[in-house]
Amino acid sequence: MSSTSANSGILIIAEHRQGELRPATLELVTAAQGVRRAGEKVAVALIGAAPQALVSAVSVAGVDEIVTAQVSAAEFEPDLVEAAVDALIEARKPSIVLVPHSIDAFGYAAAIAAKKGYGFSSDVFQIEYHGDALIATRGGYGQKVNIEVEFPGQPIVLLTIRGNVYKPPEATAAPAVSSLSVPHVPSRVRSLEFIEPPPSDDVDMTAAEFILSIGRGIGEEANVEKFRELADKLGATLGCSRPIADAGWLPKSRQVGQSGKTASACKLYVAMGISGAIQHLAGMKHVSTIIAINSDAAASIFSVARYGVVADIFEMADALQEQSS
Amino acid sequence: MKILVAVKQVAALDEDFEIRADGKDVEAEFLLRDLNEWDDFALEEAVRIKEASTTTPVEVVVVSVGPEDADETLRKCLAKGADRAIRVWDDALEGSDPIAIARVLAAVARREAPELLFAGAQSSDHAFAATGIATAALLDWAHAAVLTQLNVTPGARTARFRRELEGGLLHEMETDLPAVLTIQLGINTPRYASLRAIKQAAAKPIEVLSLADLSVASEAVGESGSLSRVRRMYIPEKGRAEMIEGSIEEQAQRVLAIIREAAGGAA
Numbered sequence: 001m002s003s004t005s006a007n008s009g010i011l012i013i014a015e016h017r018q019g020e021l022r023p024a025t026l027e028l029v030t031a032a033q034g035v036r037r038a039g040e041k042v043a044v045a046l047i048g049a050a051p052q053a054l055v056s057a058v059s060v061a062g063v064d065e066i067v068t069a070q071v072s073a074a075e076f077e078p079d080l081v082e083a084a085v086d087a088l089i090e091a092r093k094p095s096i097v098l099v100p101h102s103i104d105a106f107g108y109a110a111a112i113a114a115k116k117g118y119g120f121s122s123d124v125f126q127i128e129y130h131g132d133a134l135i136a137t138r139g140g141y142g143q144k145v146n147i148e149v150e151f152p153g154q155p156i157v158l159l160t161i162r163g164n165v166y167k168p169p170e171a172t173a174a175p176a177v178s179s180l181s182v183p184h185v186p187s188r189v190r191s192l193e194f195i196e197p198p199p200s201d202d203v204d205m206t207a208a209e210f211i212l213s214i215g216r217g218i219g220e221e222a223n224v225e226k227f228r229e230l231a232d233k234l235g236a237t238l239g240c241s242r243p244i245a246d247a248g249w250l251p252k253s254r255q256v257g258q259s260g261k262t263a264s265a266c267k268l269y270v271a272m273g274i275s276g277a278i279q280h281l282a283g284m285k286h287v288s289t290i291i292a293i294n295s296d297a298a299a300s301i302f303s304v305a306r307y308g309v310v311a312d313i314f315e316m317a318d319a320l321q322e323q324s325s
Numbered sequence: 326m327k328i329l330v331a332v333k334q335v336a337a338l339d340e341d342f343e344i345r346a347d348g349k350d351v352e353a354e355f356l357l358r359d360l361n362e363w364d365d366f367a368l369e370e371a372v373r374i375k376e377a378s379t380t381t382p383v384e385v386v387v388v389s390v391g392p393e394d395a396d397e398t399l400r401k402c403l404a405k406g407a408d409r410a411i412r413v414w415d416d417a418l419e420g421s422d423p424i425a426i427a428r429v430l431a432a433v434a435r436r437e438a439p440e441l442l443f444a445g446a447q448s449s450d451h452a453f454a455a456t457g458i459a460t461a462a463l464l465d466w467a468h469a470a471v472l473t474q475l476n477v478t479p480g481a482r483t484a485r486f487r488r489e490l491e492g493g494l495l496h497e498m499e500t501d502l503p504a505v506l507t508i509q510l511g512i513n514t515p516r517y518a519s520l521r522a523i524k525q526a527a528a529k530p531i532e533v534l535s536l537a538d539l540s541v542a543s544e545a546v547g548e549s550g551s552l553s554r555v556r557r558m559y560i561p562e563k564g565r566a567e568m569i570e571g572s573i574e575e576q577a578q579r580v581l582a583i584i585r586e587a588a589g590g591a592a
Contacts (some may be wrong), residue, residue, distance in 0.1 A: 017490070076496075078468060101454075103490050106446060106507065107470035110455035111462035113552055114424050120552040122453045135556060140451050141338045141351065146561045147451075149553040188467035188501040195487070195495040210588055234584060246511030252493055262492060268587040270580075278452045289587040291580055292566060298340035307583055308566030309576050319577035 007155045010036055011094035012044045013085060014058055015104055017075065018194065021057040024100035024161075026168030029062045031161050032098060033169075035127040035134075043067055043092060044175075047084040049074040051179075061171035067092070068179040075191040078108045083185040085112055089156065091180055096127075096134070101160040113158045119151030122160040123278075138162075142300035143281055163258075164286050197252050205256055208237035210268045213256060215241040215280075217273020217294060217313050221249045227272065230317050233324055234270075239263070241274045257283035273313045276301030326479040327384045327439040328371040330407065331430050331457065332364040334391050334398040335450040349555045360398045363445025365405075367508040369515040371443055372406035374477060381479035384408050388433050390418060390426050396531050403526035404518035410529070411437075415536040417543035422551035427459035429546060432539035434464055439503065441484075446471045446507040454507075461505035469500055470507040477502075 010032040015022040025044070032042045041064040046054050051068035058066055069088060071080040085108075089097060099105045101123045113120035119134075126137035133150055134157055140147045151157045205211070212231040218224065224244075231238040238254060245255035256263045257280035263269070269287040273294060274280065281304045284290065292305035293316050302308040309316065335358070342355035368387065375383035387402040388411040389395045399410040413429050434442055442464075444457030454470070461468030469488060473495070477484035482502055487495045489509055500506070518526070536543055548554055569579045 017494075022491075103471050103488065106454045107458060107468065107488070110423065110427075110453070110459040111468060113455075114427055114459035114462040118552065120422075120424060120455070122455055136553075140558065141336065142449060144338050144342075144560070145344075145351065145558050147558050148556040150556045151553055154552070189469050189504070190499050192485075192497040192499055195497060197493045197495060210584075235588065242510060247514075255493070258491065268584065270584065277449070278447070289583065290566075291583060293580070298338065302566045302568075303561075305566040307569055307580070309569045309580060311573055311576055315573050316577060316580075319573050320581060323574070323577050323581055 007093045007095040008039075009041045009043060009092060009094045010096045010098060011088060011092055012042065013097065013099045014044050014046050014054065015100050015102055016046075016048060016054055019053065021054050022100065022102065023168065024102055024163045025058065026060055027163065027166040028098045028100060028161055029060060029169055030166035031127060032096070033062045034166070035096065035129065037129065040095070041065060043094070045069060045085070045088050047071055047081055055177055059173055059175055061169045061173045063173060063175045066175050066177045068177065069182045070179070071182055072184070073187060073191055075194075076104045076107070077187045077191055078111065078189050079185055079187045081108050082112055082115075084182045086116070087182045088180060089116075094156065097156065097158040099158065099160045101162050105160045109158060109160050119154030119157035120159070121149050123162050124159045125162040125165045127159065139278070142276070143278060143303055144300060162282060164282070203237060203253055205237065205239060205254065205263050207265050208239070208263060209265050210234075210236045211239045211256060211263055211266050212236035212270045212272065213239035213241060213274060214244060214272050215274030216243045217275070218244070221247070223314070224249050226314070226317055230321055233321060236270065241280050242277065256280075263287070271301055271305070272317070274301055275299040276304065326378070326381055327386065327437060328374060328441045328443060329434055329437050329439040330364070330368050330371050330385060330387045330402070331442065331444040331460070332368065332387050332389050332398060332402055333361045333445070333448050333456075334358050334389060334395040335361040335448050337450065344558055344560070348557050348559070350558055358394060358397070360401050361445050361448045361450075363447060363449070363508060363510060365515045366510055366512050367443040367445050368402050368405055368407060369513045370475060370508055371441075373513060374479065375406070378479045383479050386411065386437055386439070388413065388430065390414065390421075390429050399531050400526045400529075401518065403529050404522040405516060410531045411534060412531055413534045413536070413539065415543065415546070417536060417547045420548040420551065420554075421546050422553050423453045423455040424459045424552045425546040425550040427456050427463055428550060429536070429539065429541055430456070430460040431463035432541050433534070434460065436539065441477065441503065442466070442505045444505065444507050446509045457505050457507040464505070467500045467502070467504040468506070469498060469504065471509045472506050473509050473512050475506065475512065
């Protein structure tokens, strides 16, 4: 095991879309501050067609340096991002590279690690050193267990970090800005356009404070109505998990979780018949009170819920209707 | 045209389970195995391309890295429309991370030379979202993740697709072929296999390959071929809800009380 390596510093790969910095980027600054060793610098890399435009957005406390790397495409194209990250790592020789665990990262982070043989793990929510050994913690088996992974002999470790775990820094700063030139590579996967999903419903899940959400457990489309009535009765906004929206039983605008609308204002969440896919759990765990109702006592959702009820959701819906009148 | 679909036999945990004596995984007897849900959508997408192609024949080959019990998952794929199934196993694969698995998948892809390699965007058990894209890197192929729509004409040199971003935004992109594409839930509606197809699949052969068959060194897989190593697995302390017991009426009463209290500020 190489306990002392020449590599030093933490490199954060910023994420942006349509000219805006993705908020997960700043969470990584806090993650970096938590794990960095004495004297290690934290650098943020901005990769894009006009990376200078994002400098002010990442000029926050905890960032020592900003490096801009210009590539030919304004939006995410994996070959260009990978070439830029390769060049940045080559030039800076960091010990840790942090990337948000985002849809973009799904498309390039593992490619960089596999190609170069860097230490790698994904969806990490805790990072620390035990002596000289870097330990990353992630979930396993549908988040029912935690797994500590290590990277013996790896001078560079690339990690994708789960969102909503670290609070972004609030104070601004004026870090040094430099630029790095990236070798030109052909882009085999090219960005064409963004398409906003049609607003099929006037509901704003991002503003809802109390959401009653339904999942696969409702069985069939005809049963949606029963839970809509229950939500109305309780004063909740009706939401759903991905399979319900995919099946078209409720509009996509009602889907909550990571790939659905971010239910950022939600304080009370009643999940009925939702077993809890990883993205759903990750997208809802900021909610202070989660009540999970599921007939399957082994459902993953019970590991993030504050209260759990093992019951038939239809009987429960009837009982809640009756008692709330 | 050939489409290779990488599938994983995932493991879900029983309600009660125990961590293995070495503290690095769950005891195998508490694991319930099934085809990874994302891979079911990936297979369906491949079979639909095959069925829609009237002029160019399309072959769909499924591959899985796993011990003999993964045959069950491969038979399920054959019943759902895959033409051939390949399983790769060697005891040296124990302890492999997604990158070590990707080395095997890349070797199979070199042997099969498909135009497209599909994988699930992630697996339901460990959710690395890494294996497919790592395989692409080892092959030096174009790659894209989390597709919710794909338009490919057999024989064409490019394909168009949409990937679904955070908050539901869609990104339309174009890729050169060959490519590795990882598939998101909802891209299609996977079919159920008919009883007849299940019976037929039971009689179909599954090609079993060793690392030697693929010229993959045993050091390239397992812990030595991985980019991370499990140090410890444990059950998180506060990872369990306070369970509300009692009759359905009693449970409902308590749920309503919690809702009223929490909704005091919320609703």
